[in-house]
Amino acid sequence: MFFSFCRFSVFALGSRAYPKFCQFGQDLDEHLRKLGAVQIHEVGKGDELCGQENSFKEWAFGTFKAVCDIFSIEVADNLLATLTASDIKWQPSIYRVRPVANTSLNITQALSETHNQNVVNCRLISRQNLQSNDSNRETILVKLEIAPNQEMKYSPGDHVGIFAFNSTEDVEIVMNHVLDRPQDFVDLKVQRQDSGFWKDQKRTPFCNLRTSLTYFLDIHSPVSQSLMEALATMATSEEDKKVLTCLSKDVNAYQKWRLCCGLSFVELLQEFSSLQFSAAFLLTQLPVLLQRFYSISSSQLHVPNQIHITVAVLKYTTLSPKCPRKKFGFCSNWLNEIPIGSEVPCFIRKENSFHLPENSELPVIMVGPGTGIAPFRSFWQQRKEEKSSGSTKSGKMVMYFGCRRLDHDHIYQEELTIMQFQGILDKVHVALSRQPEIPKTYVQNLMEATSSEIYQLLVVEGGHIYICGDAGMAADVTKMLMEIIKKENKNKNPDAVMEILNNENRIHRDIFGALALKLSSEESTSVACIKCS
Structure with missing residues (x-):
C-alpha cells in the first residue's frame, strides 16, 4: 500500500x-x-x-x-x-529586563501588532439588560459605535473580537509580589541570552510593567501546570511550595484543583501569599491576554455605524460544596461595568460559513436557545432592510428559541413579535425549560413536533439550517435533525440526505464549549483539591 x-x-x-x-x-x-x-x-x-x-x-x-x-x-x-522530567521554561539566568527610552504607546496600535489584527477603538454607547429584574441572571445588549474615520465592515453571522483590560486593583495585587518592582515611569524591554548574546524579545510591546499587566498579559485564566511548577520554586513558605509542587506534578490533583478552585493568577497570589518573582518572570511566562469573541447581533444595513453584541454576564460558583468560590467571566463583566462612553478595542472576524445564503429566496431555519439567538438578530435585521428596499425577495424564516421562563429570560421577545407581525419571521417557536406548571421543553423537542415543516423547508425547498449555542445542544439538535429526516424521508437513505446537506453547506454551526467538565451529582459533592481538603 x-x-x-x-x-x-x-x-x-x-x-x-x-x-x-x-x-x-x-x-x-x-x-x-x-x-x-x-x-x-x-x-x-x-x-x-x-x-x-x-x-x-x-x-x-x-x-x-x-x-x-x-x-x-x-x-x-x-x-x-x-x-x-521537568521542562520548566523559566530560567532566570537567560532572561533580563532593561530600561528603554520612554515612548508614547498607542494601545490600540500595540494590540494590532501584538495580535496581528486590525484593531480599532469603538465607543460604548448603550447597555441594556435583556432579562427581567426577577431573573438571577443577566444578558446584556451592548451597542458599540464605530468612529466615522474607522473602516469596519461586517456581515450577519460574523464575530467581533473584544479586548478587555485588567483592573487597577488586580494589577496592583500582582505588582506587590514583584521583587524588583520597577517604577511606573520606566519602560522596559525583555532580552534573552542566545549563544552568548542578549537579544531583544518583543512578545509584548516595550512599555512599563503596569501597562503590560493591564493591557497585554493574562492574569485571569486558570494557572497551567507548567506555570505552577515554575511558581513552586518561588514560594518562600514551605507549605505553599509543597502544595504547588504537588499540583504541578500530579495530573489528578491538578484536575481536582481546576474543578474545585480553578484559581486565576491573581487569585493564586492571594491564596499563596509567599510567592515572589521578578519582572522578567512576568513578562516572559504569563500568557498573552487574548480577545474574547462574540457573535454580532446587528446588520450594517440596519445600523451602518454600530456593532451590537448579546452578552451573557458570566457569574458562577465552583463545583465543590466544601469550598465554593464565586467566579466572574472576565470580558462579560468588564463590558457590564465600564462607563458608557468608554473605548472598546475590537476587530471583525469573518465567519463565511455562517452567512445567510446568497440566494435570499431560500428558506432559513434558525436554532438558538439562550444567547445562541445572538447572530439571528443580525439575520432578521438584514432581511427587514432588504424587504424594505424591495431589492430582493425573501424566503421563509423560522426561529427556534429556548429559554427557562417567559417572564424571566425570553430575550428579544418584543423584537421577535414585531418581526413576526411585519412578516420578516414566518414562525417563532419557543421552548421553555423551567416554566411553572408545564413540562420541560427544549428546542429539539419543538423540532420533533414540527418535523414535517422542517423537512419541507430544508430538504424539499432547498433551505439552510443554522445552529448556534453550546456544543451539547448542537449535538442534540443534529441528532434530532437526523431523526426528522429518517421519519419524513420514508423512501430514501437518510444518511445520503444528510451527506447532501453537509456537502452543499446547508447545515451551519456556530458552537461554543461548556464552562467546565460536567460531573455527576455524586462526583460534584466529593470534589476537593489538595488545598481545600
Whole structure:
C-alpha cells in the first residue's frame, strides 16, 4: 500500500467540553492505518481543560520508546528519564529586563501588532439588560459605535473580537509580589541570552510593567501546570511550595484543583501569599491576554455605524460544596461595568460559513436557545432592510428559541413579535425549560413536533439550517435533525440526505464549549483539591 513505508503516532488536541473529543486526531490515525501506515503507539489525547501538558509528555515518552524498539536503538535509562522530567521554561539566568527610552504607546496600535489584527477603538454607547429584574441572571445588549474615520465592515453571522483590560486593583495585587518592582515611569524591554548574546524579545510591546499587566498579559485564566511548577520554586513558605509542587506534578490533583478552585493568577497570589518573582518572570511566562469573541447581533444595513453584541454576564460558583468560590467571566463583566462612553478595542472576524445564503429566496431555519439567538438578530435585521428596499425577495424564516421562563429570560421577545407581525419571521417557536406548571421543553423537542415543516423547508425547498449555542445542544439538535429526516424521508437513505446537506453547506454551526467538565451529582459533592481538603 502507498503508506506502507510510514511509521506514525498521533497526538490529538481537543476539549472535553465538546461531544467528539479529539475526533480529528482519531480520524487521522484511522485513515493512516487504512492507507497502510503502521501505528507505533496509540493515539495520545490532550484536553485543553486539564492536564494537556502531562498527557503530551506521557505520549512522547511512549512514542520515543516505541521508535527505539522498532529501530533497535539502545538508549540510556537517564536519557529516557529526561523525557518525563521537568521542562520548566523559566530560567532566570537567560532572561533580563532593561530600561528603554520612554515612548508614547498607542494601545490600540500595540494590540494590532501584538495580535496581528486590525484593531480599532469603538465607543460604548448603550447597555441594556435583556432579562427581567426577577431573573438571577443577566444578558446584556451592548451597542458599540464605530468612529466615522474607522473602516469596519461586517456581515450577519460574523464575530467581533473584544479586548478587555485588567483592573487597577488586580494589577496592583500582582505588582506587590514583584521583587524588583520597577517604577511606573520606566519602560522596559525583555532580552534573552542566545549563544552568548542578549537579544531583544518583543512578545509584548516595550512599555512599563503596569501597562503590560493591564493591557497585554493574562492574569485571569486558570494557572497551567507548567506555570505552577515554575511558581513552586518561588514560594518562600514551605507549605505553599509543597502544595504547588504537588499540583504541578500530579495530573489528578491538578484536575481536582481546576474543578474545585480553578484559581486565576491573581487569585493564586492571594491564596499563596509567599510567592515572589521578578519582572522578567512576568513578562516572559504569563500568557498573552487574548480577545474574547462574540457573535454580532446587528446588520450594517440596519445600523451602518454600530456593532451590537448579546452578552451573557458570566457569574458562577465552583463545583465543590466544601469550598465554593464565586467566579466572574472576565470580558462579560468588564463590558457590564465600564462607563458608557468608554473605548472598546475590537476587530471583525469573518465567519463565511455562517452567512445567510446568497440566494435570499431560500428558506432559513434558525436554532438558538439562550444567547445562541445572538447572530439571528443580525439575520432578521438584514432581511427587514432588504424587504424594505424591495431589492430582493425573501424566503421563509423560522426561529427556534429556548429559554427557562417567559417572564424571566425570553430575550428579544418584543423584537421577535414585531418581526413576526411585519412578516420578516414566518414562525417563532419557543421552548421553555423551567416554566411553572408545564413540562420541560427544549428546542429539539419543538423540532420533533414540527418535523414535517422542517423537512419541507430544508430538504424539499432547498433551505439552510443554522445552529448556534453550546456544543451539547448542537449535538442534540443534529441528532434530532437526523431523526426528522429518517421519519419524513420514508423512501430514501437518510444518511445520503444528510451527506447532501453537509456537502452543499446547508447545515451551519456556530458552537461554543461548556464552562467546565460536567460531573455527576455524586462526583460534584466529593470534589476537593489538595488545598481545600
